[in-house]
Amino acid sequence: GEDVEQSLFLSVREGDSSVINCTYTDSxxxxxxxxxxxxxxxxxxxxxxxxNMDMKQDQRLTVLLNKKDKHLSLRIADTQTGDSAIYFCAExxxxxxxxxxxxxxxxxxxx
Amino acid sequence: xTGVSQDPRHKITKxxxxxxxxxxxxxxxxxxxxxxxxLGQGPEFLTYFQNEAQLEKSxxxxxxxxxxxxxxxxxxxxxxxxxxxxSAMYLCASSPRQGRGTGELFFGEGSRxxxx
Numbered sequence: 001g002e003d004v005e006q007s008l009f010l011s012v013r014e015g016d017s018s019v020i021n022c023t024y025t026d027s028x029x030x031x032x033x034x035x036x037x038x039x040x041x042x043x044x045x046x047x048x049x050x051x052n053m054d055m056k057q058d059q060r061l062t063v064l065l066n067k068k069d070k071h072l073s074l075r076i077a078d079t080q081t082g083d084s085a086i087y088f089c090a091e092x093x094x095x096x097x098x099x100x101x102x103x104x105x106x107x108x109x110x111x
Numbered sequence: 112x113t114g115v116s117q118d119p120r121h122k123i124t125k126x127x128x129x130x131x132x133x134x135x136x137x138x139x140x141x142x143x144x145x146x147x148x149x150l151g152q153g154p155e156f157l158t159y160f161q162n163e164a165q166l167e168k169s170x171x172x173x174x175x176x177x178x179x180x181x182x183x184x185x186x187x188x189x190x191x192x193x194x195x196x197x198s199a200m201y202l203c204a205s206s207p208r209q210g211r212g213t214g215e216l217f218f219g220e221g222s223r224x225x226x227x
Contacts, residue, residue: 004153031214042115042202042218043154050213088153092214098144098167099216101153 004102006089011108018076020105022089025070029091032065033099034074037086046087047074076107084109113137115219117203123225124193131189132222136205143186144216145178146202147171154202160186161208193226200224 006022024032030051035043049056049063049072056063062075076083086104093100116135124130136143141162146154157176158168162183172178175193180186190197200223204216 033215035218040220042220043204043216044218045215048213048215090153098156098159099154099214100156103151103153 004089004091004100006087006102006105008103009106009108011110012079014079014081014109014111016079018074018079018083018107018109020074020076020087020089020107022072022074022102023070024072024089024091024100026091026093026100027067027070028094030094031092032063032072033090033092034061034063034072035088035090035101037088037104039085043088079107079109081109081111083107115203115205115217117201117219117222119222120220121223121225123227125227126195127192129189129191130193130224131187132201132203132224134186134188134203134219136185136203137217138184139207140205140217141183141208142206143180144204144206145186145188146204146218148200148202148221149198157188157201190224193224195226198224198226 003025012018033048034046036046037043060077064073088104089102090099118133143160145157148154160180175191178188200221202221204218
């Protein structure tokens with residue numbers, strides 16, 4: 001079945017890089033996503049990667065995908081206090097219409 | 112604001128009462144989804160509409176839950192005879208039709224249900 005696993009907590013100092021890791025099980029996923037959820041707010045798409053890519057860079061964000069190991073990571077460079085939030089990894093599976101989410105990683109950025 | 116809107120944002124009810132949540136998707140999106148999120152968990156899929164047709168329901172959606180999208184625009188999620196275990200954030204999302212975009216879901220801010 002579909003399952004997405006990610007570490008629950010990450011704490012970094014402002015200015016450092018943050019790396020959030022995720023493993024998934026469904027190799028048929030066409031897209032993999034990172035969503036961000038700030039307190040009291042809905043989920044917002046941060047970035048995504050197509051399954052035939054190994055890496056995607058978008059300003060401070062770098063997504064790495066290892067399809068062989070079914071491992072996805074999100075690197076945030078120069079982490080700021082405004083990056084403090086819960087980050088969810090999600091896979092599309094083979095359905096093309098619904099996502100399976102991990103439990104989320106709470107990123108805490110200390111000044 | 113042309114994002115996904117949900118109403119009410121917070122509902123407190125007593126066990127056994129019925130509650131209804133409404134979702135207005137982004138206007139040009141024909142797909143609409145309901146997810147449920149409990150504390151410390153990621154969103155879990157409940158059901159999915161393409162236009163007015165409800166195409167899939169999760170096993171999480173017991174017979175006390177019913178969702179509708181009568182005209183293919185807004186949707187309602189009703190929970191009958193609420194139980195304390197129904198307390199959660201109910202998230203609505205929408206997306207363009209298949210073949211357009213990256214499968215990204217656009218989420219509303221959610222309707223938080225507290226059952227006393």
